[in-house]
Amino acid sequence: xxxxxxxxxxxxxxxxxxxxxxxxxxxxxxxxxxxxxxxxxxxxxxxxxxxxxxxxxxxxxxxxxxxxxxxxxxxxxxxxxxxxxxxxxxxxxxxxxxxxxxxxxxxxxxxxxxxxxxxxxxxxxxxxxxxxxxxxxxxxxxxxxxxxxxxxxxxxxxxxxxxxxxxxxxxxxxxxxxxxxxxxxxxxxxxxxxxxxxxxxxxxxxxxxxxxxxxxxxxxxxxxxxxxxxxxxxxxxxxxxxxxxxxxxxxxxxxxxxxxxxxxxxxxxxxxxxxxxxxxxxxxxxxxxx
Amino acid sequence: xxxxxxxxxxxxxxxxxxxxxxxxxxxxxxxxxxxxxxxxxxxxxxxxxxxxxxxxxxxxxxxxxxxxxxxxxxxxxxxxxxxxxxxxxxxxxxxxxxxxxxxxxxxxxxxxxxxxxxxxxxxxxxxxxxxxxxxxxxxxxxxxxxxxxxxxxxxxxxxxxxxxxxxxxxxxxxxxxxxxxxxxxxxxxxxxxxxxxxxxxxxxxxxxxxxxxxxxxxxxxxxxxxxxxxxxxxxxxxxxxxxxxxxxxxxxxxxxxxxxxxxxxxxxxxxxxxxxxxxxxx
Numbered sequence: 097x098x099x100x101x102x103x104x105x106x107x108x109x110x111x112x113x114x115x116x117x118x119x120x121x122x123x124x125x126x127x128x129x130x131x132x133x134x135x136x137x138x139x140x141x142x143x144x145x146x147x148x149x150x151x152x153x154x155x156x157x158x159x160x161x162x163x164x165x166x167x168x169x170x171x172x173x174x175x176x177x178x179x180x181x182x183x184x185x186x187x188x189x190x191x192x193x194x195x196x197x198x199x200x201x202x203x204x205x206x207x208x209x210x211x212x213x214x215x216x217x218x219x220x221x222x223x224x225x226x227x228x229x230x231x232x233x234x235x236x237x238x239x240x241x242x243x244x245x246x247x248x249x250x251x252x253x254x255x256x257x258x259x260x261x262x263x264x265x266x267x268x269x270x271x272x273x274x275x276x277x278x279x280x281x282x283x284x285x286x287x288x289x290x291x292x293x294x295x296x297x298x299x300x301x302x303x304x305x306x307x308x309x310x311x312x313x314x315x316x317x318x319x320x321x322x323x324x325x326x327x328x329x330x331x332x333x334x335x336x337x338x339x340x341x342x343x344x345x346x347x348x349x350x351x352x353x354x355x356x357x358x359x360x361x362x363x364x365x366x367x368x369x370x371x372x373x374x375x376x377x378x379x380x381x382x383x384x385x386x
Numbered sequence: 387x388x389x390x391x392x393x394x395x396x397x398x399x400x401x402x403x404x405x406x407x408x409x410x411x412x413x414x415x416x417x418x419x420x421x422x423x424x425x426x427x428x429x430x431x432x433x434x435x436x437x438x439x440x441x442x443x444x445x446x447x448x449x450x451x452x453x454x455x456x457x458x459x460x461x462x463x464x465x466x467x468x469x470x471x472x473x474x475x476x477x478x479x480x481x482x483x484x485x486x487x488x489x490x491x492x493x494x495x496x497x498x499x500x501x502x503x504x505x506x507x508x509x510x511x512x513x514x515x516x517x518x519x520x521x522x523x524x525x526x527x528x529x530x531x532x533x534x535x536x537x538x539x540x541x542x543x544x545x546x547x548x549x550x551x552x553x554x555x556x557x558x559x560x561x562x563x564x565x566x567x568x569x570x571x572x573x574x575x576x577x578x579x580x581x582x583x584x585x586x587x588x589x590x591x592x593x594x595x596x597x598x599x600x601x602x603x604x605x606x607x608x609x610x611x612x613x614x615x616x617x618x619x620x621x622x623x624x625x626x627x628x629x630x631x632x633x634x635x636x637x638x639x640x641x642x643x644x645x646x647x648x649x650x651x652x653x654x655x656x657x658x659x660x661x662x663x664x665x666x667x668x
Contacts, residue, residue, distance in 0.1 A: 208650070
């Protein structure tokens with residue numbers, strides 16, 4: 097045919113080539129530069145100098161790095177857990193209602209539209225020590241006697257940033273889990289109920305066990321996003337009080353923005369990248385086992 | 387009756403899911419409601435103790451202040467420019483790329499697709515340093531273009547994966563029929579394929595827009611002139627002020643959230659299908 101002068105495979109290569117170049121320029125190039133920078137002493141005072149693994153060695157010995165690593169693990173694990181504890185029941189309830197499903201689903205999506213930096217502000221206003229609505233609710237209920245400075249106490253500040261972060265992640269996880277739940281054949285439930293299975297049995301053995309794939313996928317995404325995003329912490333606590341919420345991303349930002357030590361920031365970026373891949377790898381292992 | 391039997395009857399009751407969802411919705415919507423209420427108060431009312439859960443006299447003064455006496459309109463405009471341009475570039479690029487990769491495979495095209503997936507595991511925060519160094523070298527620091535360039539990296543691989551599922555599902559017969567009629571392969575893309583997967587493309591565009599709209603770290607690092615800041619960075623500097631105008635700040639937050647909520651209300655179905663296809667936001 098005249099309109100198809102070149103082969104399909106040639107056409108595919110030509111049309112996708114600009115996109116491929118875009119990917120290489122936008123991801124390949126920065127990645128190479130990052131790897132290079134991580135092996136150099138790169139700051140604003142001295143000339144750039146190759147130093148081998150010194151940046152990595154410095155970080156692994158650094159007390160602040162270890163502290164930030166611990167905080168990161170607590171933060172991302174906590175955020176994933178809270179997201180899970182809200183999303184799976186929400187999806188389960190949604191799969192069992194007959195009326196209003198679309199409306200409730202739309203309402204559940206709302207926090208997803210909130211930029212994390214704004215989520216941090218919104219929760220900061222709720223947690224506020226002097227005017228915060230949460231303090232009012234807790235004192236009215238008699239749970240606390242007088243207002244507490246939630247963001248001023250280390251152990252409470254961690255919980256606060258976990259809430260502000262997971263709050264925006266619940267919608268997506270819920271939708272993904274719900275997609276898993278609703279793809280299960282109705283006949284399985286009917287067969288189980290004929291056998292006399294009760295709701296605990298069917299929920300555990302059918303609903304949850306057959307949705308392992310979507311739930312694991314959702315947890316994977318929640319985990320790596322919580323691991324690498326610091327916006328909520330940034331607007332809520334800025335890493336405080338007394339570095340209680342100082343995660344690796346905050347340290348990275350300080351190296352770039354405050355200390356201007358790009359070599360160390362590079363090494364730290366590589367470490368975060370490897371940790372992220374490690375987390376993803378663990379989930380993919382379990383997903384493939386399914 | 388046994389405990390298990392009792393719990394069974396509770397969980398199987400028709401009202402239980404609604405009660406459960408009610409509790410979850412209070413947690414999910416309460417903060418947004420509280421921000422909205424605060425934005426409709428005057429400052430003295432906003433910081434009154436005990437707080438009032440309904441605004442006494444609803445006043446739009448906070449919105450008037452924010453829209454006329456603060457740079458918030460400029461911030462919103464910057465956010466819109468950055469998000470629209472990013473979306474335009476990303477959608478055009480990913481439509482061509484995905485059409486070729488999905489329909490006209492060549493030796494190595496599967497590796498390319500895998501590449502688009504693998505780069506999504508790279509945490510954006512790790513690449514912010516090399517982007518900063520490159521943009522500084524190019525003299526682009528303190529321009530909106532810098533943020534757009536970074537956000538292309540952020541949204542492009544995701545867009546390709548979301549679009550891929552829409553292209554993959556498209557029946558080949560229809561494309562073949564158009565080709566037999568003498569249309570070129572690119573003509574088939576524009577005249578046949580795109581009109582039929584318009585919803586999918588719209589979903590991808592919305593998600594790219596939102597993802598760029600909510601980005602904070604890149605504009606925070608790349609832009610220091612107030613007139614160029616997007617709303618996320620602008621609001622952040624609001625908080626740093628000595629006296630916090632909680633009602634105005636709340637009004638600013640509501641304005642920052644509106645585009646996203648509007649998109650979800652209007653196009654929920656497509657956004658959800660696009661998301662579950664491409665798996666993930668941010």
